[in-house]
Amino acid sequence: MSQQTAKKTKHNKPSYHHGDLRSTLLNAANALLRETGIEGLSLRKLADKVGVSRTAPYHHFKDKNQLLCAIAEQGFVRWHQDAEFIFNQKGLLPQEKYRQFFHGYISYAADNPELYDLMFGRTIWKQNSATEELRKAAFPSFHHQVEMTKKWQAQGLMPSGEDTLRLSQVTWGTMHGIARLLIDGIYADRSHIDAMCDCAVNLFTQHIPEAED
Amino acid sequence: MSQQTAKKTKHNKPSYHHGDLRSTLLNAANALLRETGIEGLSLRKLADKVGVSRTAPYHHFKDKNQLLCAIAEQGFVRWHQDAEFIFNQKGLLPQEKYRQFFHGYISYAADNPELYDLMFGRTIWKQNSATEELRKAAFPSFHHQVEMTKKWQAQGLMPSGEDTLRLSQVTWGTMHGIARLLIDGIYADRSHIDAMCDCAVNLFTQHIPEAED
DNA sequence: AGCATATGTTGACGCTGTCAAGATAACAAT
DNA sequence: ATTGTTATCTTGACAGCGTCAACATATGCT
Numbered sequence: 376m377s378q379q380t381a382k383k384t385k386h387n388k389p390s391y392h393h394g395d396l397r398s399t400l401l402n403a404a405n406a407l408l409r410e411t412g413i414e415g416l417s418l419r420k421l422a423d424k425v426g427v428s429r430t431a432p433y434h435h436f437k438d439k440n441q442l443l444c445a446i447a448e449q450g451f452v453r454w455h456q457d458a459e460f461i462f463n464q465k466g467l468l469p470q471e472k473y474r475q476f477f478h479g480y481i482s483y484a485a486d487n488p489e490l491y492d493l494m495f496g497r498t499i500w501k502q503n504s505a506t507e508e509l510r511k512a513a514f515p516s517f518h519h520q521v522e523m524t525k526k527w528q529a530q531g532l533m534p535s536g537e538d539t540l541r542l543s544q545v546t547w548g549t550m551h552g553i554a555r556l557l558i559d560g561i562y563a564d565r566s567h568i569d570a571m572c573d574c575a576v577n578l579f580t581q582h583i584p585e586a587e588d
Numbered sequence: 589m590s591q592q593t594a595k596k597t598k599h600n601k602p603s604y605h606h607g608d609l610r611s612t613l614l615n616a617a618n619a620l621l622r623e624t625g626i627e628g629l630s631l632r633k634l635a636d637k638v639g640v641s642r643t644a645p646y647h648h649f650k651d652k653n654q655l656l657c658a659i660a661e662q663g664f665v666r667w668h669q670d671a672e673f674i675f676n677q678k679g680l681l682p683q684e685k686y687r688q689f690f691h692g693y694i695s696y697a698a699d700n701p702e703l704y705d706l707m708f709g710r711t712i713w714k715q716n717s718a719t720e721e722l723r724k725a726a727f728p729s730f731h732h733q734v735e736m737t738k739k740w741q742a743q744g745l746m747p748s749g750e751d752t753l754r755l756s757q758v759t760w761g762t763m764h765g766i767a768r769l770l771i772d773g774i775y776a777d778r779s780h781i782d783a784m785c786d787c788a789v790n791l792f793t794q795h796i797p798e799a800e801d
Numbered sequence: 802a803g804c805a806t807a808t809g810t811t812g813a814c815g816c817t818g819t820c821a822a823g824a825t826a827a828c829a830a831t
Numbered sequence: 832a833t834t835g836t837t838a839t840c841t842t843g844a845c846a847g848c849g850t851c852a853a854c855a856t857a858t859g860c861t
Contacts, residue, residue: 392808392857412714417848428810430850435808439849492710497772501625534791541787544775545762548784552765553758559710562757571761574754578747578791606840630817641841643819648839652818 397435399425404446408489413498418442443493444506450490451512454483458519469532469588474576476523477550481572484554485565491558495551520547531583549575610648612638617659621702626711631655656706657719663703664725667696671732682745682801687789689736690763694785697767698778704771708764733760744796762788 393399403425407416418439422429436442461475484491492498494513499505505513524543527533533542553571556562606612616638620629631652632642649655674688697704705711707726712718718726737756740746746755766784769775 396808418850419848430811431809433850495772495774497705500773503773537787537790538783541780541783542791544769544780544784545766545788545791548765548769548788549758549762550765551769552761552763552767554765555768556757556761556764559708560713560716561708567754567757570751570754571757574750575758575761577750578755578758609839631819632817643842644840646819 393425393427393431396425396427396431400432400435400442401445401449404442405449405490408446408493409487412489413443413492413496440499440504441506443499444504444509446490447494447499448506448509448512450487450494451509451516454494455516457483458516462523467588469527469530469583470576470580472588473527473532473580474573477576478569478572480550481554481557481568484558485568488558491554495555517543517547527580530588532580534581546579549579606638606640606644609638609640609644613645613648613655614658614662617655618662618703621659621706622700625702626656626705626709653712653717654719656712657717657722659703660707660712661719661722661725663700663707664722664729667707668729670696671729675736679800682740682743682796683789683793685801686740686745686793687786690789691782691785693763694767694770694781697771698781701771704767708768730756730760740793743801745793747794759792762792 400421404416404421407421407424418432419429422432432442436445457479458476461472461479464472464475467475499509521540521543524533524546525539528535528537528539528542533546553568553575557565557568562568613634617629617634620634620637631645635642635645645655649658670692671689674685674692677685677688680688712722734753734756737746737759738752741748741750741752741755746759766781766788770778770781775781
């Protein structure tokens with residue numbers, strides 16, 4: 376079962392030291408997470424998969440929680456890239472840009488369900504076990520949404536009468552709720568998601584005279 | 589540690605058979621769930637708590653999943669009672685009734701965080717492990733929301749232009765998202781949730797001339 | 802060359818869910 | 832009342848889990 380991915384010496388014998396175990400573990404963990412979910416991700420299976428003894432990972436991650444935090448951290452970085460791509464588009468009407476952002480969020484969750492569960496799930500956040508690095512990677516995500524909400528209110532896209540922070544929380548909460556219902560298997564049918572997103576966007580935004588963003 | 593809750597004979601010796609183990613287990617499981625969360629709820633601790641051997645529960649629940657489903661089932665029944673109380677109130681404006689429903693939903697989740705996690709979490713739904721009884725208890729919850737949404741649209745409280753099913757999914761998704769952000773520890777601050785709920789209700793409803801519901 | 806440090810290993814512990822086999826009580830039929 | 836069936840409860844056992852302790856080996860600095 377165990378695959379040998381350790382570096383080889385010039386005589387093609389596997390060396391005692393792996394050489395790049397931390398990132399190898401992270402990659403394998405991402406794959407294992409995608410295949411088996413959080414529940415199926417055990418340190419022992421992971422170690423076996425990369426061809427290393429069961430306690431070797433402990434030299435690179437203090438415990439399982441730190442490994443999970445590191446995976447989630449990568450998830451936030453990648454989502455940031457996706458979101459920035461959407462926001463940096465030129466020549467889009469504000470409502471169209473918001474629509475794409477909403478759909479992009481749900482798509483990211485739907486395409487990486489187990490990762491999303493890790494990023495926003497209770498496993499990490501409930502018992503305050505998030506590492507400092509993870510917090511630093513996750514916080515800008517919500518902060519950015521607040522900033523954009525403020526802008527959208529100023530543009531007249533979103534109701535200016537509501538408190539910006541509350542409005543951000545509600546709109547993000549809606550995205551999070553739809554994402555969770557989807558990835559937790561409560562809405563089995565992904566084919567309705569686009570329509571749901573459009574419906575939500577309609578509720579949150581009002582038409583404004585054309586003005587590029 | 590182990591408490592003896594088994595029935596006693598006339599000579600005050602604990603009898604070999606418990607007599608009411610199934611409901612005793614359910615009660616203890618609810619308490620244990622509230623105290624330690626899903627992760628901390630083990631069959632062995634549970635059995636010990638009610639003073640019975642570790643495999644005794646298997647004569648009343650096929651496996652741990654069936655026990656969890658039974659707990660969740662009770663959760664749905666109790667939520668139904670709360671919701672019905674709200675809907676049966678007389679002399680309330682539609683928007684006020686909807687506001688109470690929204691707040692009631694979030695309050696139920698906030699007051700029973702671990703139970704809510706069980707009712708709507710991936711533990712049960714993700715791998716299609718919900719029992720038939722649980723499905724029968726859970727489905728009316730959403731069905732009722734769709735019916736009410738249809739009514740609210742007809743009353744002019746909610747936008748009639750949107751598809752009823754989509755609208756139900758979005759509004760429920762919002763409640764679910766806010767509930768989850770709260771109970772998963774992502775919004776640590778419960779003091780903001782009333783304002784968040786009001787904000788969401790404002791976004792979803794439009795003022796209609798006074799008409800009791 | 803020698804020594805500290807990083808990184809890898811095996812052994813062990815207590816926890817978990819759950820199966821198998823046996824003990825005990827309750828109950829239905831004779 | 833006795834017998835047999837069935838429901839219920841018991842202990843024993845197993846594999847899987849996270850993780851600590853102790854030990855092995857390679858790397859790198861002085």
